[in-house]
Each structure stands twice: as C-alpha cells, then as structure tokens.
Amino acid sequence: MTAHTVSGTAEYLALVRRRRLYGAILFALFVVLFASGFSVAENRNAGGFLDGLHRIFDFPKEIFSEAFANWRNLPRLFVAAVPSLIETLNIAAIATLFGGLVGMGLAFLSTRGLALWPRLTPVFRRMMDIMRAIPEIVIALVLIFLLGGGPIPAMIAIAFHTAGALGKLFSEAAENVDLKPVEGLASVGGNWFQRIWFGVLPQVAPNWSSYALLRFEINIRASAILGFVGAGGLGYDLKTALQWGQGKYDQVVAIFAILFLTIMIVDHISDRARERLVKGGKPA
Amino acid sequence: MTAVSENAVSENFDTGAIKTSLERMFRFRKWRNIGVPLAILGYLAYAFVAFDVMGVASRARPENAAILLGDFWSYKIHVTRDNRSGEVVTAFEGERKGTYPAGEGPDWVTPGDETVMSLYGGATARFATENRAVIDVPDFGRVTTQVDGRAVTLTLPEGKDIPDWMSVSRNRVSIDQGNWRFSMTPARTEVFRYQAGWELFFFTLDSPFHGKSIGELVALGLWEPRVSPEHSNIVAMVNDVWTNKMWRxxxxxxxxxxxxxxxxxxxxxxxxxxxxxxxxxxxxxxxxxxxxxxxxxxxxxxxxxxxxxxxxxxxxxxxxxxxxxxxxxxxxxxxxxxxxxxxxxxxxxxxxxxxxxxxxxxxxxxxxxxxxxxxxxxxxxxxxxxxxxxxxxxxxxxxxxxxxxxxxxxxxxxxxxxxxxxxxxxxxxxxxxxxxxxxxxxxxxxxxxx
Known part of the structure; x- marks a missing residue:
C-alpha cells in the first residue's frame, strides 16, 4: 500500500519533470526561432531596428508640427475628407452585406445536419478556406486592371474574403443549433428552404448579426488599406497627400484623425450592439 | 390553496394590457420584417449610384479578363522573323531569357531556310523567302502576305473576303485564331502559339535537364554519369531549379x-x-x-x-x-x-x-x-x-x-x-x-x- 503510493508519487514527479523538460525545449526552440528570425528580418530591412527606434517619432513630429502651424486649415480639411470617408464606409458596408449573404449560403451548404447536399460539405469548406486565404490586395489589384480604379474592385475583393470568413463563423454557429424545430418542420412536410427559414435562422440570427458587425469593423480597416493601392476612399487621399510630402502634412493629419475617430466610434457602437445581441438580445 | 392563489393572480392579471403589448410587438415585428429588407434595398440602390456601377460596366475591359485567365494556365511561344536581317528567333513569351539557341525550337517549329510552323486545327504557317509568309488555314485556303517596301500586301484565296478573324491595314496584317496568332508588319513577321501549362517552370533552356521526362530525370539523379563534372546531378538539378531565371x-x-x-x-x-x-x-x-x-x-x-x-x-x-x-x-x-x-x-x-x-x-x-x-x-x-x-x-x-x-x-x-x-x-x-x-x-x- 505504502509502496504503491511512493511509486505513484515518483511517477507523478517524473511526469512533472518530463513535462517541464518538454516545456523548456519548446521554449528554447521558440527563443532560437525568434532571435534568428529577428536577425534575418533585421538584415533584410533597409534600416536597422535600433537605428530606427529613436526615429519613430520623427515623422509624426514633422507632420504634427506642420499641422499645428496650419491649424486653421484643419476644420476645412476635415470637412473635405468626409466624402472619402463615406466612400470607405460604403465599401466596407456593401462588402459586408454581400459577403454576409454569400457566407450565409456557404454556411448552410457546409454545416453538418443542415446541408442541402451532405456529400458536398467538404468541398464547400475547402472553398471557404481558399476564399479566406487569398489576400484581398491581389483580387483588388487584378480587378483594378480589369475594371479600372474606384470603389468596386475594393468592394468585390473585400466581399470575397468576407464570404469565406463569415461562412466559417456562420457554419460554426449553425452547428450548435437545436435541431428539434427543424425536425418538427420536416415532420409537417416543410421543404429544405422552409426548414432553414423558420427553424434555423431565428436561432442563429443574433450570433450571425454579431459576427457580421465585427466583420464590418475589420472591413473598414481593409477598405482604408485597399484605398492605398488605388481603390478610392480615404486610403487613396492619404497616399496622394503623402506623395506630395511637405506642405500637405496638415491633410495627412486630418485623414489620420478622421480614420482614427471613425474606427473608435464604430468599434464602440458595434461593441455595445454585439453585447446586446449575444447576451441580452433575446428577441422582444 | 395553490388553485386559489392562481385564480387570484389571473384575476389581477390585466389581460387587456398584455393583449395590447403583444399586438404592439407583432406590429413592430411586421414592420421590421418589411422595413429592414426595404432599408437594405434602398441602401444598395444608393450605392449603385454612388459607386457608378453603370460607368464601371461601360469602362470594363472584358478582353483583358480573357488575356488574364488565359495567362493563368497557358503560355505562348513566339517565332519572330526580323524582316530586314531575315533572322528567326524562337522564344518563350517573346522574352530574351526564354530564347531558344539558334536553329532549335519546340517540335511544332521546323527550322531551315524556310521556317515551317504547324499550328492547331491542321493550319500551317511558313516564313517564305523574300519576306513572304504563307499561311494555310483549313476550310479557308491559302493566305499569302508579302512585305512591299513600307506596306504589307495580302493575297486571299480566290472568291473570299477578309474574314472576321483577320485585320488588315496598309502596313499590318494580323490573324487571330484564338490559340494561335500571326502578324506581319514591314519590320517583322511573327507567329505565336498558346499551350497549356507554365513554361520552363523547373528548368530553363540553358539547363542540361531541360526537356527531359520524369523517368530520365530520376535516372540522371540516381545512377547516370554526371552532366557537369563539379556537382552531382541532384545538386545540379536543385541548383538549376533554384536559380531558374524565368521563375526565380x-x-x-x-x-x-x-x-x-x-x-x-x-x-x-x-x-x-x-x-x-x-x-x-x-x-x-x-x-x-x-x-x-x-x-x-x-x-x-x-x-x-x-x-x-x-x-x-x-x-x-x-x-x-x-x-x-x-x-x-x-x-x-x-x-x-x-x-x-x-x-x-x-x-x-x-x-x-x-x-x-x-x-x-x-x-x-x-x-x-x-x-x-x-x-x-x-x-x-x-x-x-x-x-x-x-x-x-x-x-x-x-x-x-x-x-x-x-x-x-x-x-x-x-x-x-x-x-x-x-x-x-x-x-x-x-x-x-x-x-x-x-x-x-x-x-x-x-x-x-x-
């Protein structure tokens, strides 16, 4: 009896030692990887890390000092940036809308238990993986070549990615639905569309709307970035102002500020809305 | 006891208030079910105008899409004759780094005094002497083009008009058959033919391993004698792929x-x-x-x-x-x-x-x-x-x-x-x-x- 306990303790201690050893090895591996990666990145970069570190604030200082000197221009530039801001927001909103709709379809086609063609679920899952993996900028640049610059290439690019990302999240949420209503509808002869519409959608609607809102936040950022490669909106204005250089730094500051404020406000509103949707959001 | 209290509750219950609140809720839901889709539709209509969809649709270049999609999975080999010097060059995508050594080419090009190219669908093209080119198109007949000073002349089979796959001007004749094309200007005559795949993906033309089948490559790598004395064949192969100039x-x-x-x-x-x-x-x-x-x-x-x-x-x-x-x-x-x-x-x-x-x-x-x-x-x-x-x-x-x-x-x-x-x-x-x-x-x- 005692011997058994002792050997049990010894085994436990050995287990702990082994786990610590594994942990230490993993940690050492990580440190080596990180350090060597850091030095590679350092060597392949134009400017070094330590050289640049004290220069981080040079550029902000430069633009802000110019903006402060010309602070009278700022309100006018703020107003001037509003149309571009609306374009950026429009791109994000429409992309979220279309991407969400396609994502909904993909989610239903790839969720176990709900799929219209159960055998094809792996195909649709792989499809969504690929849609998520293709970087937006590639689609946007190719479409700019085909359609010319403007908001539509950016919108399509973001919608494509959104469909893949939301499709995955939607289908994860739909996997957890209660199947009883669906079975009930099936028992009274409801077809696939009716089962989904009346049995599943009401259950997943709060979660799905919350995911879509979160995606909208992400898409605003993406649409600003895509603007930088020629897709219109705030990003494009920022690029032209930066290329101009000195003399337009007040405009750069105005665009920075309006982008920052928009992201903060939208984040805040959607945070609140999502909390209501998921926690207290039982339909009235 | 319980029954009584339940009765009391139901008596105190204001059924009218519940009814009105329920009715209000249903009204709200009804309006929401109509209103939300309508709002979205309205927004989409606004975006349709704001994004200038019509304008983009009219400016779109579908022919670019065809080029792009074709390029994704196929490549072309150009056969070009400089009409002044008479020199014929065969090159992948017409690029200098994909040029065949003089006198060589893919199997559909037969070099010689007159370069003969066999194209798709039984068509052939021949760079004939005196800056002439002869193209035989099945179901159409023989087309002959000739550089004449600073112009290009065209002879069609008897009784035929210029077909829609041909475009002709004073100093240019070009034929576009989809998977192969021909063009002649006073300066040069060019044929290119598309084929599926990514060209020279592993070995470029200057590599000794170019054009070998997988079996031959395995044999070369495992037991055949060295192609170049300083490296083993496997090292040489990896090196050639790694430094491939077309794909880098x-x-x-x-x-x-x-x-x-x-x-x-x-x-x-x-x-x-x-x-x-x-x-x-x-x-x-x-x-x-x-x-x-x-x-x-x-x-x-x-x-x-x-x-x-x-x-x-x-x-x-x-x-x-x-x-x-x-x-x-x-x-x-x-x-x-x-x-x-x-x-x-x-x-x-x-x-x-x-x-x-x-x-x-x-x-x-x-x-x-x-x-x-x-x-x-x-x-x-x-x-x-x-x-x-x-x-x-x-x-x-x-x-x-x-x-x-x-x-x-x-x-x-x-x-x-x-x-x-x-x-x-x-x-x-x-x-x-x-x-x-x-x-x-x-x-x-x-x-x-x-």
Whole structure:
C-alpha cells in the first residue's frame, strides 16, 4: 500500500519533470526561432531596428508640427475628407452585406445536419478556406486592371474574403443549433428552404448579426488599406497627400484623425450592439 | 390553496394590457420584417449610384479578363522573323531569357531556310523567302502576305473576303485564331502559339535537364554519369531549379519566408509585450487605478490607429523591408492582445490562487502556478490564430512596405503581363496559409486541449 503510493508519487514527479523538460525545449526552440528570425528580418530591412527606434517619432513630429502651424486649415480639411470617408464606409458596408449573404449560403451548404447536399460539405469548406486565404490586395489589384480604379474592385475583393470568413463563423454557429424545430418542420412536410427559414435562422440570427458587425469593423480597416493601392476612399487621399510630402502634412493629419475617430466610434457602437445581441438580445 | 392563489393572480392579471403589448410587438415585428429588407434595398440602390456601377460596366475591359485567365494556365511561344536581317528567333513569351539557341525550337517549329510552323486545327504557317509568309488555314485556303517596301500586301484565296478573324491595314496584317496568332508588319513577321501549362517552370533552356521526362530525370539523379563534372546531378538539378531565371524560385521562396517571418515576429513580439501590460490593465491585478486606465487607453489607441497608419509611420523610420512590416503588425496586435489577455485575467478562478497562497507562496509563485496555467491555453490559441491571420495581412503590408511576397505580387501585377507569376504567388500564399492553419490546428489539439 505504502509502496504503491511512493511509486505513484515518483511517477507523478517524473511526469512533472518530463513535462517541464518538454516545456523548456519548446521554449528554447521558440527563443532560437525568434532571435534568428529577428536577425534575418533585421538584415533584410533597409534600416536597422535600433537605428530606427529613436526615429519613430520623427515623422509624426514633422507632420504634427506642420499641422499645428496650419491649424486653421484643419476644420476645412476635415470637412473635405468626409466624402472619402463615406466612400470607405460604403465599401466596407456593401462588402459586408454581400459577403454576409454569400457566407450565409456557404454556411448552410457546409454545416453538418443542415446541408442541402451532405456529400458536398467538404468541398464547400475547402472553398471557404481558399476564399479566406487569398489576400484581398491581389483580387483588388487584378480587378483594378480589369475594371479600372474606384470603389468596386475594393468592394468585390473585400466581399470575397468576407464570404469565406463569415461562412466559417456562420457554419460554426449553425452547428450548435437545436435541431428539434427543424425536425418538427420536416415532420409537417416543410421543404429544405422552409426548414432553414423558420427553424434555423431565428436561432442563429443574433450570433450571425454579431459576427457580421465585427466583420464590418475589420472591413473598414481593409477598405482604408485597399484605398492605398488605388481603390478610392480615404486610403487613396492619404497616399496622394503623402506623395506630395511637405506642405500637405496638415491633410495627412486630418485623414489620420478622421480614420482614427471613425474606427473608435464604430468599434464602440458595434461593441455595445454585439453585447446586446449575444447576451441580452433575446428577441422582444 | 395553490388553485386559489392562481385564480387570484389571473384575476389581477390585466389581460387587456398584455393583449395590447403583444399586438404592439407583432406590429413592430411586421414592420421590421418589411422595413429592414426595404432599408437594405434602398441602401444598395444608393450605392449603385454612388459607386457608378453603370460607368464601371461601360469602362470594363472584358478582353483583358480573357488575356488574364488565359495567362493563368497557358503560355505562348513566339517565332519572330526580323524582316530586314531575315533572322528567326524562337522564344518563350517573346522574352530574351526564354530564347531558344539558334536553329532549335519546340517540335511544332521546323527550322531551315524556310521556317515551317504547324499550328492547331491542321493550319500551317511558313516564313517564305523574300519576306513572304504563307499561311494555310483549313476550310479557308491559302493566305499569302508579302512585305512591299513600307506596306504589307495580302493575297486571299480566290472568291473570299477578309474574314472576321483577320485585320488588315496598309502596313499590318494580323490573324487571330484564338490559340494561335500571326502578324506581319514591314519590320517583322511573327507567329505565336498558346499551350497549356507554365513554361520552363523547373528548368530553363540553358539547363542540361531541360526537356527531359520524369523517368530520365530520376535516372540522371540516381545512377547516370554526371552532366557537369563539379556537382552531382541532384545538386545540379536543385541548383538549376533554384536559380531558374524565368521563375526565380529562390527569390520567391525567400520572399514567402519573409512574409511568414513578418507575421511570426509581429504576432509573437506583440504577445510578449502585451502579456505583462495585460497584468497592469486587469482590474484584479492592477497595482493602481491610474496605471490600469493608462494601459487600457494605450491598448485602445494601438488598436484604433489602423495598421495602414502604423505602416506609413514606421516605414519612414525603418525603411522598406520585413522588419518594418513586422513592427506594424506588432503595434496593432499589442493592442488587441492586451485587451483580450487582460479580459482573460479578469475572468480567472480565484480559488486556485487562494489555494496556492494558503501554502505560503510568494507573489511570483502565485502567478506562476495559480494564474498562468489558467490563461495559458487561451493565450496560446489566440497567438496561433493571429499568426495564421497575420500571414495573410503580412502579404498586404508587404505590398505597402516593400517586402516579402506582397512586393513580388504587386510588381507582377503592375507589369500587366506576368499573370502566370501572379497565379503562382497566389497559389503559394494560399498553400502557406493552409499549412500554417493545419499546423496550428494540430498544436492546439495536441498541446492546448489534450
């Protein structure tokens, strides 16, 4: 009896030692990887890390000092940036809308238990993986070549990615639905569309709307970035102002500020809305 | 007893009020079910106008799409005759680095005094002497073109008009048959033929391994004598693929590595910075309220300033390259991680910490054995998830800061003709993201949940 306990303790201690050893090895591996990666990145970069570190604030200082000197221009530039801001927001909103709709379809086609063609679920899952993996900028640049610059290439690019990302999240949420209503509808002869519409959608609607809102936040950022490669909106204005250089730094500051404020406000509103949707959001 | 009280309740119940409130709710829902789709439709209509969909549709260039899609999976070989010197050059995509040595070519080109090319559908073309070209098209007949001073003359089969696949002007005749084309100007005569695949993907023309079948390559690699005396055949093969001038596999692999590196350093660095800060920002660990609020605001600020802005600011300080991209990712993710980690720390179970405290543990020991084991799974899975998604963002950031596969992608797209390279890089990015996804899924299952 005692011997058994002792050997049990010894085994436990050995287990702990082994786990610590594994942990230490993993940690050492990580440190080596990180350090060597850091030095590679350092060597392949134009400017070094330590050289640049004290220069981080040079550029902000430069633009802000110019903006402060010309602070009278700022309100006018703020107003001037509003149309571009609306374009950026429009791109994000429409992309979220279309991407969400396609994502909904993909989610239903790839969720176990709900799929219209159960055998094809792996195909649709792989499809969504690929849609998520293709970087937006590639689609946007190719479409700019085909359609010319403007908001539509950016919108399509973001919608494509959104469909893949939301499709995955939607289908994860739909996997957890209660199947009883669906079975009930099936028992009274409801077809696939009716089962989904009346049995599943009401259950997943709060979660799905919350995911879509979160995606909208992400898409605003993406649409600003895509603007930088020629897709219109705030990003494009920022690029032209930066290329101009000195003399337009007040405009750069105005665009920075309006982008920052928009992201903060939208984040805040959607945070609140999502909390209501998921926690207290039982339909009235 | 119960029955009575229930009765009392139902008597006190104001059924009328419930009825009106229910009716109000149903009215609201009815309107919502109509109103929300209508609002969305209205918004779409507005966007249709604001985005100028009609204008874009009229300006779109569908022929570009055909070129692009064709280029994704096929290539063309140009056979070009300089009409002044009479020299005939055969080259992949008409590029200098893909030129065949003089007198050689693919099997559909027969060199000689008169170069003969057999094209699709039984058609043939012949660069005849005296700057003439003879093209035989089945079901149409023989077309002859001839350079005449500074003009090009055309002879069609008797009784035929100029067909729609031919375009003729005073100094240019061109034929477009989809999978092959012909053109003649006073300066030069050119035929090119499309074929499926990516040209010279492994070995370029100057490599001794070009044009060998897989069986021959295996034989060469394993037992046949050395092609070049200084290397074994396998080393020579790897070297030839790695330094392939058309596809630059070596550079591409380096660039892809840079992109993954950006994501790795950015994500892990952000995690390392955010973890200690998260302790300062969590309400149950923060040493002082002002410190906690400062950290929170810092996280909000880092997250709120978009990755685009960080990229612009940082590339001024660090110059183009992967380090800049890594730092831009690090900045935004420090904010995100700080927020999620501090929330995780606020939600830990205090019993475990108290139990360890009761054995007389110091603060550090309480953290190490009471807190970290509780939050570690969440932290690790967050890090892995962001590593995967940042690999994708690093492609975009790379295009902005000039590093990694993003730079190669934008360069290839800007040339507007190397679409097969765009396709190659895209496949590479998708594969890399999927591999990272698989590995991180495996790590999560093995070490975090199991």
């Amino acid at each position: 596999h070596g550079d591409v692999v380096w660039a892809m590595g840079e992109t993954v590196l950006m994501a790795f350093i950015g994500t892990m660095g952000a995690g390392m910075i955010a973890l200690p800060l998260a302790f300062l920002a969590a309400s149950n660990f923060a040493p002082a309220v002002w410190l906690r609020l400062t950290c929170r605001r810092l996280f909000d600020f880092l997250r709120g300033v978009d990755g685009l802005i960080w990229t612009v600011i940082l590339s001024r300080a660090f110059g183009p390259g992967p380090m800049t991209g890594a730092l831009a990712i690090l900045m935004t993710d420090t904010g995100t991680f700080g927020k999620t980690f501090s929330e995780a720390l606020e939600n830990i179970d205090t019993k475990q910490v108290e139990g360890i405290q009761s054995t007389g543990a110091t603060v550090i020991q309480r953290m190490r054995f009471g807190v970290i084991p509780q939050v570690l799974p969440l932290i690790l899975s967050q890090l892995l998830y962001y590593f995967e998604s940042n690999t994708r963002s690093a492609t975009v950031i790379g295009a902005l800061v000039g590093g990694g596969i993003g730079l190669l992608l934008t360069q290839a797209i800007i040339t507007q003709k190397d679409w097969e390279e765009v396709c190659y890089y895209m496949v590479l990015v998708v594969l890399t993201v999927m591999i990272i996804d698989t590995i991180s899924g495996w790590v999560r299952k093995k070490f975090i949940k199991g």
